[in-house]
Structure formats: C-alpha cells, structure tokens
Amino acid sequence: MSAVSLSKNELDAPTAQALEAILVSISGALLARGWMLATAESCTGGLIAAACTDLAGSSQWFERGVVSYSNAAKTELLGVDADLIAQHGAVSEPVARAMAEGALARSHAQVSLAVTGVAGPTGGSADKPVGTVWLAWCVDGTTHSEVQHFAGDRAAVRAATVRHALQHLSARLPR
Template sequence: MTTADTGRDPAERIAAALELVIDELVRRDWALICAESCTGGWVAKVCTDRAGSSRWFDRGLVTYSNEAKQELLGVAPTILAAAGAVSQPCAEAMAEGARGGRDDRVSVAVTGIAGPDGGSAEKPVGLVWFAWALPQQTLSSEPVHLPGDREAIRLGSVAHALDGLARRLAA
C-alpha cells in the first residue's frame, strides 16, 4: 500500500489532474462515470463544477451501502462477503460495473474508510481503494493510506482518484 502524495495542496492536485482528464476525454470522445462510496459524490461534483462538463461527464453513482453497490454497480454479494466493501475486488467490480463495458466510457471507483470510526487493524481509517476502467485497457486498482481527519481523507481521495485517471489516460 502506498501513501498518497501529501506534498502538494489537494486542491492544486485536483485542478491539474482535471485539466489533463478533460483534455484526454474530449480528444478521445469518451465520457467519465464515477462510482463513489466514501467520497459521497465529491469526484462527480468537482467534475460537474466545470462549465461544459456535459461534453465529457456522463454520470456519478454514490453507492455508499453494500446494497447500492450490488443494485447499481453489479458488485457480487460474494465479493462483499469475502473481501468487504473496502477491498480491491470491490473497487474493481465498482469500476467495471459503472463502465458497463461501453467503449466510449471510462470509470473511476473509490471505496474506503474515511473515519473517524469504522477502521480495524486490517483496514485502518484512511485506507482507500481506487480502481480505474478504460476502454480496451486492463482494469487497474491500488490502495492508498491517507492521513488526517475525515475531511482530509475524503479530499485526498478525490485528488488521488483524478490523479490516477490522468496518469492512465496519458499512458
């Protein structure tokens, strides 16, 4: 597990990553779908704050409960039972379910423990799993441990989600 980039201001990271994401999505004529849990729709909000986002943003799904993850994203109950909502299999299933196999859509999924409670020795507060699904590319995911209080963890998650998407679109 990596520790997130805490050397730069998250708002600056978000702005820089979002510029790259927008440029690549528009250039490729793709649209973004967000599948969010612990961020509560914050990634989608940052995207739709931008005028003209309807050209490159499709939708955001806030799937906070396990039931919502199953109903809206098709996350298998067996994944949730075996690995839990804050896990690689769940994040990947969220990203794949959001994209729905469409060749003109990319997705980012975020699921984690923002605190202040809910953590454990195996899954501490600040653990966030991210997954990205792009057309004709391998699904990718990674865990990050973010420091700070609930607000800092959630803001850092938004920044990391967009940073990760920008890196993958540029590759």
C-alpha cells in the same frame, strides 16, 4: 473551478487550482477521444463527481456518477456481487474493481473510476484502519487498482482520495 463542492477545510485554494488543472487535463484527453467518464464512489460520497462537474463544459465528457455508500447500493446500482462483498468486505480490491467495471457496464462511458474506503473517524479495523482506500480505474479496456492509506481526519481522507483518484486517472488516459 470553485471549491464549492468541497468545504474550505477539505480543500485549500492552491489545491483547488491544482485540482482544476488535473480536471482540465482529464477533460482534454477525454474530449480528444470522444470518451465519457463515469464514477462510482463510496467513501467520498459524490465529491469526485462534484469536482468534475464544477468544471464548466463537463457535460461533454462526464457521463454520470453513482454514489453507492451501502453494500446494497453497490450490488443494486453497480452489479457488485454480494458474495464478493461478503468474502472480501466493501473496502477491498475486488470490490473496487467490480465497482469500476460496473460503472462502465451501466453507463455510456468508456472510462470509469471507483473508490471505496474507510474515511473515519470510526469504522476502521486492524486490517483496514481509518484512511484505507481502494481505488480502481477502467481505461481503454484495462482495469487498474491500488490501495492507499491517507492520514488525517475524515475531511482530509476524503479530499486526498478525490485528488489521488483524479491525478491517477489523468496519468492513465492516453494522450
């Protein structure tokens, strides 16, 4: 896999090799079960889907990716309730979970992952500073979620989000 989708500043060569190993693990687990993956991305703007599809043969296990950067896109494309966004904000656990569940409901996939966060350099707040990212995974009928606080500039936050989302997806897939 090349790091074409991620700029040189976002992903160095050793990290690209580690990411490829994670994707090979994910693809093997999904293929073994005949499952497909769907992604729902906000702050990463499609970088997770791009990383997945950089791996040759990914059409056998990667079903689709939705970039839902705006709140309207989250509602229209993923079915996230606008009231949920209004109540909790786009960068929140309920919205990340709804994005992951919406990606499954609107695809032919059996597994999904979603990310929503504040990549920076602007947009942060006292409650949700730059680097705050909510992640959610739907695997085998169960939705898992967590918050992370990544350091660095916009590129570093986005690259860390991609790596973390895929590492934790790999760990959650049954073998």
